Amino acid sequence: MSEVRTASLRFTDLPAELVSLVLYWAQLSWHEEHFSAQAPYIGLPYTGLRRYRVPQPASTLLPCCNGKQQDFGGCSCIKLPLGLPSALPSPAYRAAQVSKRLRAVLLEDTNIWQLDNTLYKAVATRSQPEIASDGRSIVDPGARSLIAVDVCTCVLPGVMPFYSSLVRVKLRVPWSSEIRQFLQDQAGRGDSPLRYFDLEALDPNTEQVEVGPRHVMQALESTGLLVSRFSRGNIFYISNTLTNLNLENIDDYMDLDDCLEKGFRAFAGTLEFLTINIRRGFECTQIDSVYDFPRLCYLRLCAHPSSAAVVLAAMVMPHSIDLHFEQSESWRWYCPRRMPNTSHVPFFSAEQIRMRADFVGWNPEDFAQSLAQPERTAIIHADPIAPDLTVGLPSPGEAMWRRSSRVIGLDVRIDPFLEPHQFASTRFPELVSVTFAESVRELRPVLQDPVGRDWKGSLAVHEKTAARRSITFRDSQDVHHDRLQRSQAMFPEALHDTLRYVLGFVPSQRILGSEQHVQEIVFAKDSWLPDQDLGYKSILDRFTKLKALHFDSLPLSPDEPFTHDMEGRLAPVHLDALVLYLDRPAPGGAFPCPNLEIVQLRFPPQTLHSWNIPAWRWDDLMNSSQRIAAGACKIHLTVAVDENLGFH
Incomplete structure (x- = not known):
């Protein structure tokens, strides 16, 4: 008997109403992706977790396309046969090219085209029929969004006839005198409808054109603007209605004296x-007043500590703010030479303590305190030190911080040039990031978004009962050759010493009992994991109230060899090191983490069985008779695929 074949249903065969609805939602998603208020500029160097430099190949570009993306591609010139980049068309625009029926369906729905890109002439026609004006037939585009990404400045004259009607503008073009003049001339004035402006100025090819100095920033008023996003360049828009500001300029030291x-x-x-992400820092000495930010619910500040301190000293923030600090740290500054009678990095030597005392308001400890007390940053970071009139008074954010620091997320990245046979502990880390939240459910979205820090999940100030905060330290020596010149061989425990140093003041050691609030620690999915008991000691020793430890990394497959340069893989050796740490009492006889009850892994039980060591066997190893006799809680190894499970 022959098989009965059912005819396959094609998208073009669906009813017109359903086709229109599907494409409308696709169009809406595409539109929201392009016009996201705080989405990070992922393509920028040093924006993601990896910030060590890599060599860049040379490229040949036309003078008008004098810019490069960070994936080393260039811009598209509209004067060339290839025209606009293939990535610019929307789902509706692409669908209209598929068949006559789809085109006919789409032409019936102007709502879809109003979410489209006015860069294409056809969109203007489809989004709003021709209308008569003074006897002439003209086109008034119903679409109010312009997306000109990875194109050269040749596109600017073409958009001028309808630019004054735009609500949203997104540009990624080479920085040049033309684009600077364009920004000055086209800032929103009077009854301008412009509400969203995003400019990413591509790096100029210095071998081809001289664009002059651009390190002095200028703030221009754009009336009615709600969202202002600027990357590179030296101009940004402000307004008295602004709700979102994102400033990023990674490579240059900027002068923000007047404009900030x-x-x-x-x-x-x-x-x-x-968001202020100016990695090398900025000159800003003219903020003479302190400004109240009553509605600020999210701040991400990435800058040199001295620059970040100036900004924080001028701000009064809500105690419920989601706060994220990120700064470069010169670990090697602490160790120009080996100290007598020790092989450890001298983070706490008398000499270093004296030198740190001169850095008023921008010590690492100051930023750790600001995480706990964001409403007091104007006092914490003041230079000279301001009189603290709140001493002895209850802090409005104290209960908020107690709830918000219940769970810690730890993300550690090691030097990517480490050889497989070398121990990670002998190198300073590339990154150490500590994240705080009320629960594992609240923590993981922030931990899994190391750049944007789940900004969309930040609630309004008055809606929060807990906050999400983080502090990240990156190795400032981002050139591999320079790191090799500063040999680390004299410090065999450089990584462990660094972790002990950071987790010694995070959470803030100035807030009495801060570490006692921490009940759970989560190792990030892609983090380095300790493969020696000393690694766990440097991380866990301070947290005596810890109840649960979570490993989010994927398991190492049985046929994959373990190497010391691994990140994001959990192997039996990592659990062996944990067992060794937990079973080794301190000189006074107390065992580490006496309240620990749960060690949780994020993969199916059968994976654990493939290691040939069942869960109950790990339980036995972690609960030695001596540890239990000393009064420590019994530890259970659990596996949980549900990413939101935590200690209950």
Whole structure:
């Protein structure tokens, strides 16, 4: 008997209403992706977790396309036969090219085209029929969004006829005198409808064109603007209605002297989300006043500590803010030479303590305190030190911090140039990041988004009962050759010493009992994991109230060899090291982590069985008779695929 074949249903065969609905939601998703208020500029160097430099190949570009993306591709010139980049068309625009029926369906729905890109002439026609004006037939585009990404400045004259009607603009073009003049001339004035502006200025090819100095920033008023996003360049827009500001300029040391205070004066009362990512720091000595930011629910500040301190000293923030600090740290500054009678990094030597005392307001300990007390940053980071009139008074954010520091997430990245046979402990880390939240459920979205820090999940100030915060330290020596010149061989425990140092003041050691609030620690999915008991000791010793330890990494497959340069893989050797640490009492006889009850892995039980050591066997190893006799809680090894499970 022959098989009965059912005819396959094609998308074009669906009813017109369903086709239109599907494409509308695709169009809406595409539109929201392009016009995201705080989405990080992922393509920038040093924006993600990896910040060590890699060599860049040379490229040949036309003078008008004098810019390079960080994946080393260039811009597209509209004067060339290839025209606009293939990535620019929307789902609706692409679908309209598929068949006559789809095109006919789409032409019936102007709502879809109003979410499209006015860069294409056809969109203007489809989004709004021709209308008569003074006897002439003209096209008034119903679409109010312009997306000109990875194109050269040749596109600017073509958008001028309808630019004044735009609500949202997204540009990624080479930085040049033309784009600078464009920004100055086209800032929103009077009744301008412009509400969203995003410019990513591509790096100029210095071998081809001289663009002049651009390190002095300028703030321009754009009336009615809600979202202002600028990467590189030296201009950004402000307004007294601004709710979102994202400033990123990774490579240059910027001068923000006048413009930052001008901005604070304009938008302090309305701003809700703020990102300042200027890695090398900025000159800013003219903020003479302190500004109240009553609606600010999210701040991500990535800068040299001295620059970040100036910003924080000028801000009064809500105690419920989601706060994320990121700064470069010169670990090698602590160890120009080996100290007598010790092989450890001299983080706490008398000499270092004296030198740190001169860094008023921008010691690592100051930023750790600000995580716990964001409403007091104007006092913590003041230089000279301001009189603290709140001493002895209850802190409005104390209960908030106690809830928000219940769970810690730890992400450690090691030198990527480490050889498989070399021990990670002998190198300073590339990154150490500590994240805080009320629960594992609240922590993981932030931990899994190391750049944007799950900004969309930040609730309004008055809606929070707990906050999500983080502090990240990156190795400032980002050139491999320079790191090799500064030999680390004299410190065999450089990584462990660094972790002990960071987790010694995070959470803030200035807030009495901060470490006692921590009940759970989560190792990030892609983090390095300790393969020696000394590694766990450097991380866990301070947290005596710890109840649960979570490993989010994928398991090492049985046929995959373990190497010391691994990240994001959990192997039996990592659990062996944990067992050794837990079973080794301190000189006074107390065992580490006496309240620990759960060690949780994030993979199916059968994977654990493939290691040929069942879960109950690990339980036996972690619960020695001596440890239990000393009064420590019994530890259970559990496996849980549900990423939101935590200690209950």
